[in-house]
Amino acid sequence: MAPSLVETVTEQVEEFKVTGQYKDLASGPKTYDDQSELKGTGRFQAATYPKYLPVWNNESSKHPSLQPFEHYDHGRDADPSLKDLLPEGVAEVTELTPTIGSEVRGVQLSKLTKEAKDQLALFVAQRKVVAFRDQDFASLPIQEALDFGAYFGRHHIHPTSGAPKGYPEIHLVHRGAEDKVGQEYLAAHTNSITWHSDVTYEEQPPGTTFLYLLDGPTSGGDTLFVNQVQAYNRLSPEFKKRLHGLKALHSGIEQAEGALRRGGIVRRDPVTNIHPVVRTHPITGEKALYVNSQFTRHIVGYKKEESDYLLKFLYDHIALSQDLQARVKWAPGTVVVWDNRVTCHSALFDWEDGQRRHLARITPQAERPFETPFE
Numbered sequence: 392m393a394p395s396l397v398e399t400v401t402e403q404v405e406e407f408k409v410t411g412q413y414k415d416l417a418s419g420p421k422t423y424d425d426q427s428e429l430k431g432t433g434r435f436q437a438a439t440y441p442k443y444l445p446v447w448n449n450e451s452s453k454h455p456s457l458q459p460f461e462h463y464d465h466g467r468d469a470d471p472s473l474k475d476l477l478p479e480g481v482a483e484v485t486e487l488t489p490t491i492g493s494e495v496r497g498v499q500l501s502k503l504t505k506e507a508k509d510q511l512a513l514f515v516a517q518r519k520v521v522a523f524r525d526q527d528f529a530s531l532p533i534q535e536a537l538d539f540g541a542y543f544g545r546h547h548i549h550p551t552s553g554a555p556k557g558y559p560e561i562h563l564v565h566r567g568a569e570d571k572v573g574q575e576y577l578a579a580h581t582n583s584i585t586w587h588s589d590v591t592y593e594e595q596p597p598g599t600t601f602l603y604l605l606d607g608p609t610s611g612g613d614t615l616f617v618n619q620v621q622a623y624n625r626l627s628p629e630f631k632k633r634l635h636g637l638k639a640l641h642s643g644i645e646q647a648e649g650a651l652r653r654g655g656i657v658r659r660d661p662v663t664n665i666h667p668v669v670r671t672h673p674i675t676g677e678k679a680l681y682v683n684s685q686f687t688r689h690i691v692g693y694k695k696e697e698s699d700y701l702l703k704f705l706y707d708h709i710a711l712s713q714d715l716q717a718r719v720k721w722a723p724g725t726v727v728v729w730d731n732r733v734t735c736h737s738a739l740f741d742w743e744d745g746q747r748r749h750l751a752r753i754t755p756q757a758e759r760p761f762e763t764p765f766e
Contacts, residue, residue, distance in 0.1 A: 424567060424569070427567055427569060428441070428444050428567050428568065429444070431568065432568050432569050434569070435569070435746065435747060438567075438605070438606060438747065439529075439605060440605045440606070443529075443533075443561070443749065443751055445552070445554060445563045445565050446553060446554065446555070446556045447554075447656045449556065449557065453657075453658060453659055454548065454550075454658045455659065456659060456662070457547075457593060457594065457595075457659075457662075459594060459595065460545055462595065462756065462757050462758045464512060464673050464674055464757065464758070465509045465512045465542065466516055466674040467673075469506075469510040469512060469513035469514075470506065470509075473513070474510075475503075475504055475506040475507040475510055476498065476503065476507040477495070477498065477510075477514070481497050482495060482496070482498050483496040483497050487717040487718075488716075488717050490519075490618050490621050490715060491518065491520060491621070491716065491717045492519065492520050492521070492616065492717030492719065493514075493518045493521045493522070494521070494522045494524065495522070495523050495524070496525060498523060499525075499526065499527065500523055500526055500528065501527055501536075501539060505542075508542050508543075511599075512599050512674070515728050515729065516599075516672060516730050517675065519618050519620070519717075519729060519730055519733055520616040520719065520729035520734060521727070521728050521729070523725070523726045523727075524724060524725055525724045526603065526724050526725065526726045528601075528603045529603055529604070529724070529751070533555055533561065534558075536603075536751075537558065537561070537753065540601055540754075540755055541755070543598065543599040543755040544599070544755030544756045544757055545755065545756045546560040546753070546754065547560075547590065547597055547754040547755070548560055549562040549658075549754070550643065550646070550647060550657055550658045550659055550661065551646055551656060551658070553655075559658075560753070561751050561752070561753065562754055563749070563750070563751055563752070564602070564738070564750040565750075566747065566748040566749070567749075569745040570747075571745065573740030573742070573743075574740075574743060577740060583737075583738070583741065584710065584739070585737050585738070586617065586685070586710055586736070586737045587683045587684065587736070587737070588681075588686075588731050588734065588735050588736075589731050589752075590643065590754075591641045591664075591686045591687070592642050592643035592661070592662055592663060593643070593756070594664050595756045595757060595759050596666075596732070596756065596757065596760070597755060597756055598731060598732050598758075599728065599729075599731075599755055599757070600728065600729055600730070600752065600753070600754055600755070601726060601727075601728050602614075602727045602728075602750055602751070603725065603726040603727070604722070604723060604724070604725045604726075604749075604750050605749040605750060605751060606749040607721045607746075607747075608746035608747070608748055609742075611739065611742035612721060612738065612742050613718050613719060613720050613721060613738075613739050613741075614721070614727065614739070615716055615717070615719075615736060615737045615738075615739065616716060616717050616719065616734050616735070617710075617716045617734060617735045617736070618715045618716070618717075618733070618734065619679035619680045619681065619709070619734055620672075620677045620678065620679045620733050621712075622680050622708060622709050622712055625708070625712065625715070626708075631669070631678075632765050634668050634669050634680075635669055635764070635765040637667070637668040637669075637690055637691070638665050638666065638667055638668065638690070638691045638692075639666060639668050639682055639687050639688070639689065639690050640688045640689055641663065641664055641665070641687055641688065642661070642663045642686060642688045643661040643662055644661045644663065646661065647661040663688075665691055666759075667760055667761065667762035668680070668681060668690070670733075670760045670762060671761060671762055671763040672732055672733055673757075673761075676763075678762075678763070679732065679733040680705060680709065681732075681760055682702060682705050682706070683706075683709075684706045687702065690702065709735055731757075732760070
């Protein structure tokens, strides 16, 4: 999960290193009870997919820094009719809202042909987030799920999260049975909304992203998504023109610090990267806002007060534009696919009785964010 909101990074903090603080953990952070997950509790059964329970000892040493690579987006090869992905008479497609979100039944992702995978990349770029129901992803061998995801880009290995034993490429979103972290968070905050795009501090953040449910509460724990293209489009021409050319610093430092405070792990030294405030999608050509309150720290070249003022407006615009948002309800067999380049999302801590919420994410990286001229 993304870290809590933090103060703006200073130049001194940007030099933070975790050399010597790497931990080879078998049991995980101090909030994780592996026995409750393996054997169940007095109120809840054991985890349905124990092979997906998190460990923090997949590595014996720190990972090297990520190196740039050339990304190829297969959406450029897609037949725009989407006939292989959504065959007529087989696929049942429902729009969640006019501008963002679709739900698909009758299509099995693990069985897609190359042509259908190309069309999946395009369809998700167009609809921003798509929930595929009745999928077999959770029951596949983990390597098969990873092989599927690898078609869409190089696997990102999260710097701090737990992962299934032997598979650090899987990012686990995990709140175990009897876990009270969500309640503790709400004891100190008025709501649980934390809008973000995943790991935007990387030089090449993710693109087409997959998240699938393993265990979930009987209700609650939904995920909100917002269309960053439409958020950009809603702005006035003059305001859009002013945003073009601006760049912002994105930081992973606070996430690393938070992991160490919780007794967790940091796999590689945290990084900062500078990205355009307005990003262009390589396939659709759409322009999208590319800032988020979890990882964006300041506008490059602006004084602190100027940067804070502009970013607060953009964050409020993203958060308050409910007519640009979709809410995805999780159910067994659900795989949610979204384009991390043109959306933000937030989980909801709204289940209160300690039920398990356990999901797995496959996170292919994409191109370095770029901007095309204002038109």
